[in-house]
Amino acid sequence: MNSLGLSATDLATAVKNREVTAAETVAVSIGRIAELEGKVHALLTPLYDRALARASEIDRKIGKGEDAGPLAGVPVVVKDNLCMKGIRTTCGSRILENWHPPYDATVIRLLEEAGAVIIGKANMDEFAMGSSTENSAFFPTNNPWDLERVPGGSSGGSAAAVACGYAPLALGSDTGGFIRQPAAFCGVYGLKPTYGLVSRYGLVAFASSLDQVGPFARSVDDLALALDVLSTPDPADATSSRRCRPGYRACLGREDLKGLRVGVVKEFEAYPVQTEIREALGRVEGILRGAGAEFLPVSLPTTIEAGLPCYYILAPAEASSNLARYDGVRWGLSVEAEHLVDLYMKTRGEGFGAEVKRRILTGTYVLSSGYYDAYYLVAQKARTQISREFTEAFRNVDLLLMPTTPTLPFRQGENSEDPIQMYLSDVFTLPVNLASLPALSLNAGKSPGGLPVGVQFVGPRWGEETLLGAAEAVERVLGKPAAAFGGEWV
Amino acid sequence: MAVSKEEVRHIALLARLHVEEEETQSLQRHLNGILEHFGRLKSLDLENVDPFAREDLDVTPWREDTVVPWDGREGALSQAPRREGDYFRVPRILENEDE
Amino acid sequence: MKQPGSAVIGLEIHVQLATASKLFCACSTDYIGAVPNTNVCPVCLGQPGSLPVINARVVEYAVRTALALGARVGHFTRFHRKNYFYPDLPKAYQISQYDLPLAEGGSLPIGEGKERRAIPITRLHLEEDAGKLVHSAADGRLGHSEYSLVDYNRGGVPLMEIVSEPEIATPAEAREYVARLRQLVRYLGVSDGDMEKGSLRVDANVSLRREDGSLGTKVEVKNMNSLRALERALEYEIGRQAEVIATGEQVRQETRHWDDGNGVTCGMRGKEEAHDYRYFPDPDLPPLILPSGFVEEQLRLMPEMPWVLKERFCTDWGLSLEDASVLTEWPGLARYMEGCVRCGANPLRAANWIRTETLRVLNERKIPIEKFPVSPEDFTALLAKVEKGDLSTTLAKKVFDLMVSEGMPLPAAIGRLGANSGKLEGPALIAIIERIMERETGTIEEIRSGKDPKGKKRGFLCGQVMREARGQADPGEVAKMIGEILDNQ
Ligand SMILES: [Mg+2]
Ligand SMILES: [Zn+2]
Secondary structure: OOOOOOOHHHHHHHHHOOOOOHHHHHHHHHHHHHHHHHHHOOEEEEOHHHHHHHHHHHHHHHHOOOOOOOOOOOEEEEEOOEOEOOEOOOOOOHHHOOOOOOOOOHHHHHHHHOOOEEEEEEOOOHHHOOOOOOOOOOOOOOEOOEOOEOOOOOOHHHHHHHHHOOOOEEEEEOOOOOOHHHHHHHOOEEEEOOOOOOOOOOEOOOOOOOOOEEEEEOOHHHHHHHHHHHOOOOOOOOOOOOOOOOOOOOOOOOOOOOOOEEEEEHHHHOOOOOHHHHHHHHHHHHHHHHOOOEEEEEOOHHHHHHHHHHHHHHHHHHHHHHHHHOOOOOOOOOOOOOOHHHHHHHHHHHHOOHHHHHHHHHHHHHHOOOOHHHHHHHHHHHHHHHHHHHHHHOOOOOEEEEEOOOOOOOEOOOOOOOHHHHHHHHOOOHHHHHOOOOEEEEEEEEOOOOOEEEEEEEOOOOOHHHHHHHHHHHHHHHOOOOOOOOOOOO | OOOOHHHHHHHHHHOOOOOOHHHHHHHHHHHHHHHHHHHHHHHOOOOOOOOOOOOOOOOOOEEOOOOOOOOOHHHHHOOOOOEEOOEEEEEOOOOOOOO | OOOOOOEEEEEEEEEEOOOOEOOOOOOEOOOOOOOOOOOOOOOOOOOOOOOOOEEHHHHHHHHHHHHHOOOEEOOEEOOEEEEOOOOOOOOOEEEEOOOOOOEEOOEEEEOOHHHOEEEEEEEEEEEEOOOEEEEOOOOOOOOOOOEEEEEOOOOOOEEEEEEEOOOEOOHHHHHHHHHHHHHHHHHHOOOOOOOOOOOEEEEEEEEEEOOOOOEOOOEEEEEEOOHHHHHHHHHHHHHHHHHHHHOOOOOOOOEEEEEOOOOEEEEOOOOOOOOOOOOEEOOOOOOEEOOOOHHHHHHHOOOOOHHHHHHHHHHHHOOOHHHHHHHHOOHHHHHHHHHHHHOOOOHHHHHHHHHHHHHHHHHHHOOOHHHOOOOHHHHHHHHHHHHHOOOOHHHHHHHHHHHHHHOOOHHHHHHHOOOOOOOOOHHHHHHHHHHHHHHOHHHHHHHHOOOOOOOHHHHHHHHHHHHHOOOOOOHHHHHHHHHHHHHHO
16 A cells, blocks of 8 residues: 555554554655655755664554554654754754754654654754745755745745655744745645644744744644644643643534634735735635635734834844854854854854844844843834734634735745845734734645645634634635645545 | 944844854844834834733743753763863863963 | 941842752752762753743742741742853853842841841842853963863752842941851751852942942952851952052952952953843743742741741840850751750750850761751750759760760760769768768868758768769769768767
């Protein structure tokens, strides 16, 4: 049996029923990577040997009749900012080029305890700073649907890997849209959970108050399954919510969406958005209406005005502090130096790329004496205001339908000249992080030129169930996302 | 421009980040671009808004005061660029050789 | 004390809390003598991706201290990041409290009686300790070192920083303030308060008043590892500043280190970078909110304050202020004293013995009272024997020494010395008594002529016999026999 096209859910069942072994599954995955990686460059570090060894372990377990977990034998790709004990973890940066963390991230542990087999670490923008994966210190990842274009970022490698069928599931991290935007660009599902739903322990921090780990998948069912595994409360993360999580997969399967109130943001309507994306929004609206949902206008005036500038003050501020620990003393790159300050300056000067330097300097500036009140504090207030605006909006609606991005995947090099222009591509995604909300980007078809078109649902905090339910209704009509480069998909 | 080249150099030192002379100007331009963009927020009325009202967070959890030894010490030390036995080593801390 | 030239001192004291694990991780705080970089984990090594979770006991200890100082405990506080680069700070920021400390206000009483006054406290906050640097130079000093080595065992140990208002006037007052604070944390059981080990570290801000009464430039003095060093350093620094001013120069704002060997404070060489810590709330730690009833619970667990105890020792038992001060210095010693009195010891005699004998033993053996081998019960029983005259003081001290050195219970120690009361009896005892009676004919004469209404002279005779018998006779028996002789003739 060819496991390539199976969903994670079906694959785990097939492995448990011994219709296919975990070792075979991993071998198929490795074959697919070998076939396409030369074109796509999604992975920074393949983990074939480790994966095969893990797969045999799972097969042994199943042979002995033990429970191998809900993800038994399922290959998974993880973003390279998730720590794996003894496995190179670069964050796409020269400064961590040869870093082997001495511990596992909580989400890595959860995945492996659930029987998943991690087959590779995915490329990303350096320290997750970027929207195109062009800021990887090693090489850019290409969009599987058009190799000249970007896969989005910063979790571009993870999104591309799922779109190519390297694995049915991948993990990314979302600080300002970095799961949803690449999901849209690569034509797969991507879910950014409510802040605090998934542990951040072992996720190398970019902006701690905004970062959240989440899954990529090619079916809603798989997203829900992944969330069931990942959303365990973690005592090692003080921001991990201790509230009880529903069984997300168990919540799926509702026949209609009667009573569901969907909001459309008036201010976003006026924003320039590419025609294909407008059309996709219309398609999705039609499907939801057909399933019984009603549509209402909502207003987020501060959000549209303040979201972007607020984000580009707060995220760098936190990053400037989070990235101070790369100083050449305990790990990573360390440049020969006469004395301590020299060591710090040179190591950081050589180890960080241009975008990272820009953000560190911006962040340092807005926190520095004399500027804190004018920038950092004002941005925090704007954040509170944005968060309140969403809370207000969710009194009247259950979820929002929004573009994920204003444009289709852009060409490589197109936006890299003007970083601020690049930032504009995050305009619909980053308010969601500022307000700590969950959001799900889904594929809503192709452009005439064959590029994936994504839209997103945004929910109130802890509203993942609603998002998955709505996405499922769309999936029922549009089908599961197609695979890049073809292949046999079930 | 709001932020001077001199300030960029000062911030770079504060961030312990060596930047080449050529980079300074583009960094200055970038920083001013961001700050100018931020100027939009001036029109908002944020007078009585709490800057740190994170509705999404629970209170901080407390852990019990129990010791759990960690077995990854060697793995951590092995990553040190200048390890010396059980220690992490750093070059001379003071800049001038003479005291 | 507001005249020109008078000193104004403020103290910032970092107290290591005696928890088992660190402030934000489960590593042991027991770093003294540990192999370098063994009490570490991803969190206290600042490994990328690791996150802090606060230790409940740290909050309990800090709140108890705040309550003891009469400070206002903040029910809603938070942690900030204090950003700066140094090798002993693995994240390149210290998690500390800034705009909302755990407690504000309160005071600490110093001095006695009329001299007693309260030094006001500004704030009390929590923060993590840094690691330790070992410098390569032969003298172990930073300046001569080609390189340094870092040990993170101490990194992340919980610290409570207590900042006083600048209302301390003299080095002696500063010394007493620190001594009282040290005593307090020991009473609360929240720290061992050991300055030499570095569990209690004092930084002093010193300035002199100008002609117009305003405060002069503030100098920070660090590196004082004992009460004596603190007092000496402050005396030196006040003198130095006075001299600078006398020569018409400006006192430089700087941090100076106390050099105990040479008895001077030294400025750090070269330019000092202006600090810009870029404080901001740590996004990894939600606000610290004390649950309702928490403060009340801590209040319930508070021991009696040392200054209250001292007063009680004076008023209830009639001890001198000096005795009471010595006996309440350590909570264990005060508990021991109370234990003895509870067992029936005469407070004055017990105080005297503890001060002279017990403290001597503790000093000689360098052990805390908790390790003292003689229980309050045995100690009290020993004192009772002296009181009753069963044992002479000299012999009692020998018994005491045996109980200490051999860890013997009282009866065994008495037995070992052959000092069982009543051992000397019969003809031997009669012989001694007769010998004394012959020698003390004058005294006997006086007793018989009724010049001993209070029985003091009889007591004297008994004492002489006991002395001759080296304490080995039964004093009751001796008194009876002497009485018979006196009355029968
Ligand atoms: Mg401090
Ligand atoms: Zn630790």
